[in-house]
Amino acid sequence: WSEEEFDWASSVPVPEKPRILLMGLRRSGKSSIQKVVFHKMSPNETLFLESTNKICREDVSNSSFVSFQIWDFPGQIDFFDPTFDYEMIFRGTGALIFVIDSQDDYVEALSRLHLTVTRAYKVNPEINFEVFIHKVDGLSDDAKIEKQRDIHKRANDDLADAGLEKIHLSLYLTSIYDHSIFEAFSKVVQKLIPQLPTLENLLNIFISNSGIEKAFLFDVVSKIYIATDSSPVDMQTYELCCDMIDVVIDISCIYGLTEEEAGQPYDKESMAIIHLNNTTVMYLKEVTKFLALVCFLREESFERKGLIDYNFHCFKNAIQEVFDVRVKMQKNRKLLSQRRWSKQAPMESTAATTPIADRCIKSSTLPCNLYRQTLAVD
Ligand SMILES: Nc1nc2c(ncn2[C@@H]2O[C@H](COP(=O)(O)OP(=O)(O)OP(=O)(O)O)[C@@H](O)[C@H]2O)c(=O)[nH]1
Numbered sequence: 455w456s457e458e459e460f461d462w463a464s465s466v467p468v469p470e471k472p473r474i475l476l477m478g479l480r481r482s483g484k485s486s487i488q489k490v491v492f493h494k495m496s497p498n499e500t501l502f503l504e505s506t507n508k509i510c511r512e513d514v515s516n517s518s519f520v521s522f523q524i525w526d527f528p529g530q531i532d533f534f535d536p537t538f539d540y541e542m543i544f545r546g547t548g549a550l551i552f553v554i555d556s557q558d559d560y561v562e563a564l565s566r567l568h569l570t571v572t573r574a575y576k577v578n579p580e581i582n583f584e585v586f587i588h589k590v591d592g593l594s595d596d597a598k599i600e601k602q603r604d605i606h607k608r609a610n611d612d613l614a615d616a617g618l619e620k621i622h623l624s625l626y627l628t629s630i631y632d633h634s635i636f637e638a639f640s641k642v643v644q645k646l647i648p649q650l651p652t653l654e655n656l657l658n659i660f661i662s663n664s665g666i667e668k669a670f671l672f673d674v675v676s677k678i679y680i681a682t683d684s685s686p687v688d689m690q691t692y693e694l695c696c697d698m699i700d701v702v703i704d705i706s707c708i709y710g711l712t713e714e715e716a717g718q719p720y721d722k723e724s725m726a727i728i729h730l731n732n733t734t735v736m737y738l739k740e741v742t743k744f745l746a747l748v749c750f751l752r753e754e755s756f757e758r759k760g761l762i763d764y765n766f767h768c769f770k771n772a773i774q775e776v777f778d779v780r781v782k783m784q785k786n787r788k789l790l791s792q793r794r795w796s797k798q799a800p801m802e803s804t805a806a807t808t809p810i811a812d813r814c815i816k817s818s819t820l821p822c823n824l825y826r827q828t829l830a831v832d
């Protein structure tokens with residue numbers, strides 16, 4: 455990951471990775487969120503963060519699936535400042551996260567949210583608008599629900615008054631002091647993964663044929679889950695998965711072979727099994743260099759570990775195929791945009807690359823079909 459301050463002069467208007475913007479009033483918690491989720495900063499350390507005074511841009515490219523840019527904004531951005539090219543910013547944006555400090559009076563935050571969302575929507579109606587009702591650690595459960603209801607109503611009333619009721623705001627209750635911030639970020643990122651339905655489908659097939667109750671596909675570094683099967687997610691299960699990943703990575707980092715000794719904290723052989731005291735088993739296995747599958751299953755189902763491992767092997771191959779298709783598509787897109795921007799591309803070169811892209815999209819359904827045929831059914 456590289457962190458750099460935004461340099462307007464070197465900005466190239468090439469559509470890159472999807473952009474996630476962190477916006478909101480000063481001290482609402484934007485930089486803390488970024489540091490805790492992507493830099494493993496402990497929540498207490500965020501007390502010493504300085505106020506952001508420039509846009510900070512960071513690349514998060516762990517795997518082909520989890521690849522985006524996060525732009526952390528200073529609290530008070532001025533849309534009327536002529537040096538602030540908000541049209542360019544919003545044009546390449548996939549998600550706009552607006553952070554509201556729930557422990558503070560939020561009247562000003564709501565009017566800023568309205569201004570930001572309406573501006574952004576005019577430039578790019580495709581943006582996902584995500585509102586983090588943040589710092590809820592200080593609130594009781596009832597107060598959380600009440601705040602969410604109130605903010606939801608007021609924000610939507612403002613939009614309706616402006617005739618913009620078609621704008622959809624997704625609300626999340628978040629805090630850096632528990633797993634809620636990771637869960638919310640997971641959902642934001644998932645919406646930016648075009649292969650999500652394919653991944654969910656693969657997970658559904660895998661669990662139903664292996665006697666597994668719940669499975670998550672995790673990005674191990676950020677602990678964002680990029681997909682899960684279609685059964686509902688409960689917070690406790692998600693927290694257990696995060697803790698399990700921490701245990702595996704932390705023990706490897708502390709006691710494992712160092713890089714000089716050709717060791718990696720997470721590699722092809724990484725796996726863990728934990729028998730919980732409620733006859734449930736947690737099973738973690740490496741899928742790719744950056745992804746792990748974490749499953750929950752009953753002890754009796756785990757007796758058929760051979761079957762699970764065989765199905766997992768098929769699942770892993772299928773994921774690899776989806777992954778390869780995505781890499782191919784990204785390469786094509788990059789090539790296309792490079793040609794477009796260098797203005798050297800003759801008209802027919804666009805046509806020449808289209809069939810490749812078409813083929814890629816079609817073949818992205820292939821792993822599922824293959825997978826269905828090869829999977830062992832209990
Ligand atoms: N209680 C609580 N405090 C938080 C949480 N998240 C952030 N904070 C605190 O809020 C303060 C402001 O955090 P920052 O991350 O600097 O806020 P910011 O939005 O980046 O502020 P600017 O850069 O000035 O716009 C810090 O003291 C954090 O410790 C949270 O979830 N709960």
Ligand SMILES: [Mg+2]
Nearest residue numbers: 484485505506
């Ligand atoms: Mg900041």
